Structure formats: structure tokens, C-alpha cells
Amino acid sequence: MRGGEITCSGDTIVIGLAADSGSGKSTFMRRLTSVFGGAASPPKGGNPDSNTLISDTTTVICLDDYHSLDRTGRKEKGVTALDPRANDFDLMYEQVKALKNGVAVEKPIYNHVTGLLDPPELIKSPKILVIEGLHPMYDPRVRDLLDFSIYLDISNEVKFAWKIQRDMAERGHSLESIKASIEARKPDFDAYIDPQKQYADAVIEVLPTRLIPDDNEGKVLRVKLIMKEGVPYFNPVYLFDEGSTISWIPCGRKLTCSYPGISFSYGPDAYFGHEVSVLEMDGQFDRLDELIYVESHLSNISTKFYGEITQQMLKHADFPGSNNGTGLFQTIVGLKIRDLFEQIAAKRESTPLQSTKS
Numbered sequence: 199m200r201g202g203e204i205t206c207s208g209d210t211i212v213i214g215l216a217a218d219s220g221s222g223k224s225t226f227m228r229r230l231t232s233v234f235g236g237a238a239s240p241p242k243g244g245n246p247d248s249n250t251l252i253s254d255t256t257t258v259i260c261l262d263d264y265h266s267l268d269r270t271g272r273k274e275k276g277v278t279a280l281d282p283r284a285n286d287f288d289l290m291y292e293q294v295k296a297l298k299n300g301v302a303v304e305k306p307i308y309n310h311v312t313g314l315l316d317p318p319e320l321i322k323s324p325k326i327l328v329i330e331g332l333h334p335m336y337d338p339r340v341r342d343l344l345d346f347s348i349y350l351d352i353s354n355e356v357k358f359a360w361k362i363q364r365d366m367a368e369r370g371h372s373l374e375s376i377k378a379s380i381e382a383r384k385p386d387f388d389a390y391i392d393p394q395k396q397y398a399d400a401v402i403e404v405l406p407t408r409l410i411p412d413d414n415e416g417k418v419l420r421v422k423l424i425m426k427e428g429v430p431y432f433n434p435v436y437l438f439d440e441g442s443t444i445s446w447i448p449c450g451r452k453l454t455c456s457y458p459g460i461s462f463s464y465g466p467d468a469y470f471g472h473e474v475s476v477l478e479m480d481g482q483f484d485r486l487d488e489l490i491y492v493e494s495h496l497s498n499i500s501t502k503f504y505g506e507i508t509q510q511m512l513k514h515a516d517f518p519g520s521n522n523g524t525g526l527f528q529t530i531v532g533l534k535i536r537d538l539f540e541q542i543a544a545k546r547e548s549t550p551l552q553s554t555k556s
């Protein structure tokens with residue numbers, strides 16, 4: 199990842215967020231920008247179908263904007279949007295590099311409403327650039343520009359449950375068409391999207407619960423936060439005792455739990471040959487205000503004050519996943535990114551012309 203580029207004062211920090219469509223990227227981005235304060239909105243006065251979100255410190259660009267084939271083009275050539283042949287990685291690399299070096303770019307816009315490529319929009323270099331989408335870690339040149347990378351790994355069962363919830367309940371699609379769309383994407387997902395998780399500094403893995411035998415509802419989730427060891431400016435979160443293996447059932451006097459309860463675990467592991475720490479939560483919170491009890495047992499969480507995680511979770515209680523490990527771990531990763539940004543900025547101030555990546 200951090201490919202040894204010399205970064206100097208004024209450079210942008212680049213974060214990559216990879217996931218399939220409908221995997222919670224937008225929700226994660228809303229949690230992340232909230233940690234930095236201020237609301238994120240599309241570029242003012244621009245294309246109403248822009249995929250970009252800008253806040254004081256952060257600009258989020260959607261990598262769908264680098265589709266080289268529009269909807270009709272993909273249909274004619276028989277390729278999906280996940281296929282690298284439908285994406286312009288040369289342009290993605292050139293533009294992310296320019297933004298990282300403080301240079302504004304005219305970025306294309308892929309219009310999800312019309313399926314066409316719209317005229318480009320001007321993107322100025324922000325303090326923090328987030329590139330989110332299908333392929334932030336696919337091209338080694340783009341991967342080397344990332345200061346930190348995240349992969350949202352939603353298991354097939356859960357992805358299916360979420361798709362049904364959104365596309366059937368909210369968009370009126372049939373069960374058959376949802377199944378067909380997932381099946382049609384799967385070979386390219388397996389070939390081009392899923393392998394990127396090996397490069398991620400943090401992976402949020404979302405699985406069916408183990409607390410309910412043979413659960414097939416996909417409502418109660420087991421969520422793992424897999425954190426790579428040895429990543430500059432990133433100290434993995436731990437539960438009780440760093441490096442030990444811990445199982446914890448927090449339900450009792452201080453945490454209300456209804457069926458099927460809540461269990462946490464933490465410990466060292468290996469992931470694609472890398473040493474990692476894994477924090478896992480299975481189950482869901484009944485009362486979000488009681489999350490403070492769990493928060494107070496976690497360390498290295500990069501909060502600025504006691505209870506900041508609980509405050510963030512309460513603030514966005516209406517976001518999907520706020521009562522389970524998806525919301526909790528997305529919030530924690532947001533705080534870790536703020537911490538990473540502040541450490542790099544502080545280092546630059548003290549040694550402006552030195553590499554921040556060593």
C-alpha cells in the first residue's frame with residue numbers, strides 16, 4: 199500500500215473504501231464525515247446527479263465516475279460495471295495522484311439516473327480525499343496512493359437480505375429480479391472486487407449471527423473488525439488486554455440484552471498472511487445509551503472525550519446498523535481515520551519536507 203511516495207506539506211491524505219454496491223458505503227461515509235464535524239453535500243450549483251460529497255475537510259468521490267463504458271456500452275460489449283474493461287484506471291490514477299499532490303482535476307461524472315457519462319465537474323484538492331467504490335485497491339498504482347484502506351465485506355446471505363430490504367421494499371423490484379441481479383454480478387465480484395480485501399488495512403466483515411441456530415432472517419448480525427498490525431499511524435483497537443484472546447458477554451446489570459443477547463470477542467489472528475487483531479460483536483443493542491458500558495472497556499479507540507463513540511452512535515441512531523456491530527465498527531474506523539489524519543498533519547508541521555510514510 200503506502201508505496202513510499204514523498205508527501206510534503208499541503209498534500210492530501212487519501213483513503214480508499216472498497217465494497218460492492220448496496221454494502222453500506224454511503225452510510226459509512228455519512229458516519230465518517232460526521233466524525234470530522236459539518237455536513238457533506240454535493241458540489242454547489244453543479245450537476246444534481248453528481249456522486250461527489252464535499253464537507254469542510256473531506257471530499258468523497260465515487261469511483262463509478264471512472265466507468266469508461268456507459269450503461270448501453272456495457273450492454274453492447276456484454277461486460278458488467280465490475281469488469282476492469284468497463285473502467286478507466288489510467289485516468290483514475292492520474293486524477294487521484296493530482297488531487298493527492300494538491301492539484302484540482304476535471305473529473306468525469308457517471309450518471310446513475312440516465313446511465314450516461316455526463317460532462318466533468320471540477321474537484322479541488324481537499325485535506326482528506328476518500329475514494330469509494332468497486333475498485334479503489336484494484337490497480338496497484340492507485341493502491342500505492344492510499345494512506346489507509348478499508349474493505350466492507352458483506353457475506354452473501356446478508357447482502358441478499360439487505361438487497362431484499364432495499365430493492366424490494368423501497369424500489370418495488372421482484373424477488374426473482376434481485377436474485378438474478380446478484381447472480382449475474384457474482385463471477386465478476388469474485389474475480390475483481392473481493393480479492394481487494396487482502397490489501398485493506400481494516401476490513402469490516404458482516405456475517406449471519408451465531409447466536410440463533412440456523413438463522414436465515416439476516417437481521418441479527420455477527421460483525422468482525424479485522425485490523426492489520428504494523429500500519430503507520432494506526433493502532434488497532436483492543437478489548438481489555440492488548441494481544442490476549444478474550445470472550446465477553448456484557449449483558450447483565452449494565453447492559454440490557456433481549457434474545458439472543460450480545461457477545462464480544464477479541465484476539466490476534468492471521469489474514470491473507472498478515473498479522474491482524476480482530477474485534478467481533480455478535481447480536482444487537484437494545485438501548486444505545488448503554489453502549490457507553492461497552493465503549494469504556496475498549497482501548498485505543500482514538501476518541502477525544504469519554505463517550506464519543508456512544509455520542510456518535512446516538513446522533514445517527516436512524517442510520518442502518520446503528521444497533522449492531524456494523525454501526526459501532528464504522529464509527530470506530532471513522533475515529534481511527536481522524537486520528538491518522540491528525541498524526542500525519544502534526545508530523546508534517548514538525549518536519550515539512552520529510553516523507554510521512556516511513
Ligand SMILES: Nc1ncnc2c1ncn2[C@@H]1O[C@H](COP(=O)(O)OP(=O)(O)OP(=O)(O)O)[C@@H](O)[C@H]1O
Pocket residue numbers: 217218219220221222223224225226360361363364518519520524525
Ligand atoms: N449496517 C446495515 N444494516 C442493515 N442494512 C444496511 C446496513 N448498511 C446498509 N444497509 C442496507 O443497504 C442499503 C444500501 O446502503 P448504502 O446506501 O449505505 O450502500 P452503498 O454501498 O452506498 O449502496 P450503493 O452503492 O448501491 O449506493 C441501505 O438502504 C440498507 O437497506
Ligand SMILES: O=C(CO)[C@H](O)[C@H](O)COP(=O)(O)O
Pocket residue numbers: 218219262269279280309310311313332
Ligand atoms: O455496481 C455499481 C456501483 O455502484 C453500479 O451497478 C454501476 O456503477 C453501474 O451503475 P448502474 O447500475 O446505474 O448502471
